[in-house]
Amino acid sequence: MTTTLTINGEQKSFEAPDDMPLLWVLRDLIGMTGTKFGCGIAQCGACTVHIDGKPVRSCMLPVGAVQGRAVTTIEGIGASSAGARVQKAWLDLEVVQCGYCQSGQIMAAAALLATTPNPDDSDIDAAMAGNICRCGTYIRIRAAIKQAASQRGS
Amino acid sequence: MTGTAKNSAGTAEGVSRRAVLTGSLAGGFLLAFHLPVRAVNEPVEPPDATEGKFAPNAFIRIDAAGKTTLVMPQVEMGQGIYTAVAMILAEELDADFSSIALEHAPANEKLYANPAFGIQATGGSTSVRAFWKPLRSAGASARAMLVQAAAKQWEVDPKSCTAASGEVMHAESGRKLSYGALAGAAGTETPPKDVALKDPKDFVLIGKPLKRFDTPDKVNGKTVYGIDAMLPDMKFATLSACPVFGGKVGTVDDSAARKIPGVRNIVVLDDLVAVVGDHMWAAKKGLDALVVSWNEGASAQISSKDIWDNLRAASAKDGVVAKSVGDIAKGLATGDKLEAAYELPFLAHATMEPLNCTVHVKPDSCEIWTGTQIMARVQSEAAKAAGLPADKVTVHNHLIGGGFGRRLEPDMVVAAVRIAKQVDGPVKVVWTREEDVQHDIYRPVYRDTIAATLSDGKIFGWKYRVAGASILARWLPPAFQKGIDIDAVDSAVDMPYDIPNFQVEYVRAEPPAVPTGFWRGVGPNNNVFAIECFMDELARKAGKDPIAFRREMLGKNPRLKAALDLAAEKSGWGQPLPARVGRGVCAQPSFASFIATVVEAEVDEQGEVHLRRVTTAVDTGIAVNPDTIVAQLEGGLIFGLTAALYGEITIEKGRVQQSNFHDYRMLRIDQAPKIEVHLIKSGEAPGGIGETGVTAGPPALRNAIYAATGVALRRLPIDRSLISAGKKA
Numbered sequence: 001m002t003t004t005l006t007i008n009g010e011q012k013s014f015e016a017p018d019d020m021p022l023l024w025v026l027r028d029l030i031g032m033t034g035t036k037f038g039c040g041i042a043q044c045g046a047c048t049v050h051i052d053g054k055p056v057r058s059c060m061l062p063v064g065a066v067q068g069r070a071v072t073t074i075e076g077i078g079a080s081s082a083g084a085r086v087q088k089a090w091l092d093l094e095v096v097q098c099g100y101c102q103s104g105q106i107m108a109a110a111a112l113l114a115t116t117p118n119p120d121d122s123d124i125d126a127a128m129a130g131n132i133c134r135c136g137t138y139i140r141i142r143a144a145i146k147q148a149a150s151q152r153g154s
Numbered sequence: 155m156t157g158t159a160k161n162s163a164g165t166a167e168g169v170s171r172r173a174v175l176t177g178s179l180a181g182g183f184l185l186a187f188h189l190p191v192r193a194v195n196e197p198v199e200p201p202d203a204t205e206g207k208f209a210p211n212a213f214i215r216i217d218a219a220g221k222t223t224l225v226m227p228q229v230e231m232g233q234g235i236y237t238a239v240a241m242i243l244a245e246e247l248d249a250d251f252s253s254i255a256l257e258h259a260p261a262n263e264k265l266y267a268n269p270a271f272g273i274q275a276t277g278g279s280t281s282v283r284a285f286w287k288p289l290r291s292a293g294a295s296a297r298a299m300l301v302q303a304a305a306k307q308w309e310v311d312p313k314s315c316t317a318a319s320g321e322v323m324h325a326e327s328g329r330k331l332s333y334g335a336l337a338g339a340a341g342t343e344t345p346p347k348d349v350a351l352k353d354p355k356d357f358v359l360i361g362k363p364l365k366r367f368d369t370p371d372k373v374n375g376k377t378v379y380g381i382d383a384m385l386p387d388m389k390f391a392t393l394s395a396c397p398v399f400g401g402k403v404g405t406v407d408d409s410a411a412r413k414i415p416g417v418r419n420i421v422v423l424d425d426l427v428a429v430v431g432d433h434m435w436a437a438k439k440g441l442d443a444l445v446v447s448w449n450e451g452a453s454a455q456i457s458s459k460d461i462w463d464n465l466r467a468a469s470a471k472d473g474v475v476a477k478s479v480g481d482i483a484k485g486l487a488t489g490d491k492l493e494a495a496y497e498l499p500f501l502a503h504a505t506m507e508p509l510n511c512t513v514h515v516k517p518d519s520c521e522i523w524t525g526t527q528i529m530a531r532v533q534s535e536a537a538k539a540a541g542l543p544a545d546k547v548t549v550h551n552h553l554i555g556g557g558f559g560r561r562l563e564p565d566m567v568v569a570a571v572r573i574a575k576q577v578d579g580p581v582k583v584v585w586t587r588e589e590d591v592q593h594d595i596y597r598p599v600y601r602d603t604i605a606a607t608l609s610d611g612k613i614f615g616w617k618y619r620v621a622g623a624s625i626l627a628r629w630l631p632p633a634f635q636k637g638i639d640i641d642a643v644d645s646a647v648d649m650p651y652d653i654p655n656f657q658v659e660y661v662r663a664e665p666p667a668v669p670t671g672f673w674r675g676v677g678p679n680n681n682v683f684a685i686e687c688f689m690d691e692l693a694r695k696a697g698k699d700p701i702a703f704r705r706e707m708l709g710k711n712p713r714l715k716a717a718l719d720l721a722a723e724k725s726g727w728g729q730p731l732p733a734r735v736g737r738g739v740c741a742q743p744s745f746a747s748f749i750a751t752v753v754e755a756e757v758d759e760q761g762e763v764h765l766r767r768v769t770t771a772v773d774t775g776i777a778v779n780p781d782t783i784v785a786q787l788e789g790g791l792i793f794g795l796t797a798a799l800y801g802e803i804t805i806e807k808g809r810v811q812q813s814n815f816h817d818y819r820m821l822r823i824d825q826a827p828k829i830e831v832h833l834i835k836s837g838e839a840p841g842g843i844g845e846t847g848v849t850a851g852p853p854a855l856r857n858a859i860y861a862a863t864g865v866a867l868r869r870l871p872i873d874r875s876l877i878s879a880g881k882k883a
Contacts, residue, residue: 017415020435028390028433033382034375036555037434038506039587043815046506074375087373094365094781097789098232099372100506100555106373125824132815134506134556135232136792138826140785 003063007032008076018064023047025063026073034074034103038132045131048104049073055111057130074103082113082148089148097135105131109145118149208337210296210345212265213243213289220320220334222247223255227266227274228281229527230368231554231561232789233844234782235281237366239289241778242282245359246293246352249333250320256367258551261533271630274530277562278641278676279745279842282778286840287351294349296340303339304331318358354776354837363781368553380552381510383523385580388512389418391573392437392584393428395593398450398808399667403427407445414440421576428573434584453667453808461599461665461805462497469495469601469621473659474637477647485615485655489607492695496604496684497869500665500803501597501673502810502818507555508590511570514580519546520571521580525554527561535564539571558793559672562629563595591818592810596803597673598623599665600642602684611696612707616653618646620680621661623670637662641672645681645849650714650743651689651707667808674793675848678744683870686740686853691866700739700857701727713748713773713836714741720771720832725752734758734879735766738857740850745842747774748834751791753827753854757862761878763799763855765827770850772831775838783843784831790847791829796821798852802871 004013007030014029026032026049035058038046042057049058050072077083086109089095096102105128112119112127119127124145133141206218215223224243230236236256244251259266263274269288270280297317304322305312308329315324323330333340354360371377396402406427408420416436421428429440512523513536520540526532529551537544554561570583585593600622607615624639633640638660640647646658664670673679693703701722708715718741721727727737735756742749751770755763768791777783800819804811812818856867863877875881 017435020433024433024435027382028435031384032375033378033384036506037381037508037584039815040438041587041814041816044506044820078374090373091365091369094369094785096232096366096369096372097234097785098506098554098556099369099377100379102372103375129822129824132506132820132822134504134558134793134820136789136796136821136826137785138792138821138823139788139829141823142826 003067005063005066005068006070008072008079016063019062022049022058022061022063022066022071026058032073032075036100036103038101038104043132044101045104045108046101048107048131050077050107050111053111053114055108074107077107077110080110080114083110085148085151086110086113086144089144089151093140093144093147095137095140095144097137101131101133105133105141109141109148112145113149117152119145206338208296208300208333208340210299210340211292213292214247214296216333216337218334218337220253220332221255222249222253222320222333223257225257225259227259227285228268228276229258229525229529229551229554229557231276231525231527231557233786234366234779235276236368237364238282238778238782239285240367241359241364242286242289243293245357246290247297248317248319251359253320259529261529261549263530266529272632273630274528275562276527276557277559277672279844279846282840283746283842290351291349294351295345298346298349299340299343300333300336302343303336307331307339360776360778361780364779366782377553379507379555380512380523380525381507381555381584383512383552383582385512385514387579389430389432389577389579389581390434390437390584391421391428391430391577391581392434392441392586392589393426393569393573394441394444394446394589395426396448396450397592398448399453399669401425401448401450401453401808404447404449410445411440411443414443419577420444421573423572426569428583430577430581438586450808456667456808457806458804461668464666465599465601465621465663468661468663469603469619471661473619473621473661475657476638476643476660477658478656479653480655482615482617482655482657486605486607486617489609489614490695491605491607492692493603493605494688494691494868496602496687498600498680498683499801499870500599500668500805501797501801502591502594502803502812503556503558503560503673504591504815504818504820505556505558505560508587509560509566509585510583511567512580512582513570513574515540515571515574515577518542519548521548521550522567522571523550523552524567525552525561526564526567527554527557528564532564532567536567536571539568540575558674559676560594562672565595587815588813591813594803595669595671597679598625598670600680602680604684604688606688606692608692608696611698611703613651613653613692615655616649617657617659618684619659619661620646621663622680623664624662625671627662629671639677641677643681644677645685645742645744648743650711650741651704652709653707668805674790675845678742678845678849682740682742682744682849683853683856686742687856687866687868690738690857690860699728704739704741711743711748714743714750717741717748717750717771717773717834720834721750721752721769724771724830724832725754725767725769727752734862736858736861736863738854738859738861740854740857742846742849744849745846747772747841747843747846749846749850751850751854753851753858755855755858755862757859757877759879761874761876761881763859763872765795765825765855768827768829768851768854770829770831770847771834772843772846773834773836774841774843775836776840777833778840780833783833786843787831787847788829790845791851792821792826794848794851795855798855798870798872800871
């Protein structure tokens with residue numbers, strides 16, 4: 001059936017079965033490959049996107065459940081203040097190694113800063129513990145979130 | 155940076171790689187083996203004849219507009235090697251670093267073989283070590299040709315010219331020419347026979363913490379990994395191999411699968427089934443709907459217990475002597491004796507980017523899009539699978555979403571080609587995480603036994619036997635000589651401590667059924683763990699502080715001693731700690747780097763381990779990009795600590811029991827300790843770094859637990875039931 005989503009502010013229509021996870025709609029039908037497949041069971045966070053500003057795991061989210069909602073992906077997160085600050089801090093502190101999980105990390109961090117402008121360590125733990133990084137960039141992720149928070153309003 | 159590999163031959167010149175084997179790899183196992191390395195100075199492909207282009211060797215191309223393209227012989231999988239390689243080349247080339255473009259090297263074993271292995275491979279923390287001199291020579295030689303071209307044009311002595319930031323200058327006359335303007339003429343210059351390399355004090359790039367080339371596109375979703383390859387009319391497939399190692403497909407009922415919308419094709423091969431669809435979801439639903447009966451074969455009764463029984467029996471026998479110093483019989487007959495055996499489990503790689511490969515098989519050619527650590531081998535294996543000559547197979551390499559050794563194997567490419575032969579048009583084959591975990595090529599199980607004696611508080615005799623699979627015997631047969639796997643005993647023979655009577659043996663013990671391969675940290679993983687755990691047990695028997703005990707025997711290893719002293723100082727070694735909190739140390743001279751690490755950890759009443767702090771001090775020689783070295787240690791430590799805390803693949807009825815991140819756990823941010831990395835300034839040749847944190851973490855953590863609880867764990871992963879409150883040493 002035809003589904004319509006607003007993705008990064010743009011309306012997109014496509015034919016997809018209702019039970020198809022948003023992850024595969026983004027990647028395989030629309031060709032937006034910035035959102036990553038990691039585990040398929042919401043254990044690793046690589047597929048994190050925002051629905052109406054809230055972080056969700058797109059690998060288990062049926063597209064039929066988000067009909068008409070606003071989706072933000074890594075390709076569009078830089079348009080928000082929190083997203084742009086997170087991306088900049090990620091580069092300033094050279095967080096990234098292989099980078100495969102970082103789309104999800106950045107989406108989770110941007111969502112955290114949007115609701116919790118000055119997160120402490122326990123806020124960061126709670127918001128980011130669902131995102132696995134196999135390269136072990138956690139130390140710099142923590143520091144970069146704090147740096148991004150400190151750049152607010154600048 | 156381009157996303158696909160392009161051919162970039164160029165008339166190669168003047169860089170001898172043979173000397174590298176004995177030079178910059180000192181401290182690594184490869185020192186012992188002179189593998190056949192083809193010289194880079196043979197013009198193996200037609201030279202790049204583009205007018206006005208300067209292509210002096212396989213690594214450097216400068217066009218008439220001055221655009222400098224550097225071809226990357228080693229693959230980028232997060233370790234920062236593209237930036238490090240570019241820095242080394244550009245340093246000696248005196249290129250304008252701000253305007254450099256990078257390209258993946260194509261499959262070409264002659265031009266891009268890693269001098270450490272003799273094949274085109276990225277692994278073993280060899281990239282900077284093995285390419286340090288060849289790349290510097292390549293850059294310096296190209297620079298000399300550009301200077302000669304300018305001097306000729308100006309009719310001056312080349313010695314009176316200088317170069318910097320992509321320009322040749324003649325100070326006396328105030329003239330200068332850009333590399334672009336000189337490119338055409340430089341191509342006609344004869345390469346110098348012996349080119350002088352810069353004095354390290356003159357480095358302008360090397361040693362600076364420069365920003366990485368690959369990271370900007372990794373924070374906005376633009377980077378195209380292998381799994382992101384998209385082609386017109388592409389299909390998507392996912393597969394299931396027989397869950398039992400070595401098993402075959404019996405019967406397949408695909409009637410339900412064919413009814414799923416979007417399913418296009420069912421591929422049944424002798425050992426696997428795959429479903430091809432319009433997207434991954436259709437393929438996955440189709441696969442779930444297939445009813446397959448498997449002929450499980452001979453391995454269906456194998457379990458972890460059998461594998462460990464076999465390995466323990468094998469390790470009880472004498473091995474092949476890999477190194478012998480002094481008189482081991484005398485050494486073990488004198489003083490207080492202690493013996494221990496250390497056991498390490500199978501491990502999966504679990505790269506964040508699941509296995510994948512996109513293939514387009516045509517009647518007379520084959521094209522492949524993937525991320526691999528072994529370009530040329532992938533090309534040749536794909537050619538075999540496709541039934542084509544290798545030169546009809548084009549491999550497009552990509553930035554890699556985690557390698558850790560998994561992509562030193564071509565199995566996923568071979569499977570994808572076999573599937574793609576049944577598909578009209580391009581097909582992207584993606585492994586589910588479950589399939590990725592259950593059909594890995596695993597870090598082998600190891601059993602390391604050490605017997606040692608103490609005399610006057612020092613080690614007098616040390617007999618160390620390593621038992622485990624030989625990966626090299628399969629992966630690089632020329633390196634497997636006289637029954638010794640030089641990787642499996644790498645850090646065992648490279649013993650840092652002064653021990654008068656010393657012997658290392660190797661027992662090759664291949665586990666039944668389970669395929670084994672390289673895993674980040676390679677051989678030193680088992681050696682450093684066994685040595686450094688045992689050092690703590692010996693220190694306790696000698697009644698000495700673990701660091702003091704080690705220090706006294708590092709007389710011939712001042713670099714490691716200095717690292718140990720720095721780690722002790724920075725970690726607050728010796729300062730009081732609360733109950734059930736301990737500090738543990740690991741000292742290792744692995745991958746030609748010298749690293750000392752202190753882990754501080756708490757063991758709670760239930761036996762759960764909380765990582766508090768890690769302090770590491772490293773002398774890795776000249777630090778090409780210091781920030782990358784710090785990052786590699788931070789990440790490597792997390793990788794190793796993850797394995798120590800959680801990592802184990804177990805086998806039951808011939809199958810892997812774990813399947814995804816819920817039962818093959820990873821360390822997460824809320825468990826990550828503070829990590830401090832202290833770099834020691836050094837003028838020595840660069841060492842390897844990407845795997846050193848991995849080997850450092852587990853023994854340092856185990857020794858912290860030993861200090862906190864008195865329990866000497868001898869097996870990984872850490873068994874909480876042995877260290878909960880009330881358990882006695």
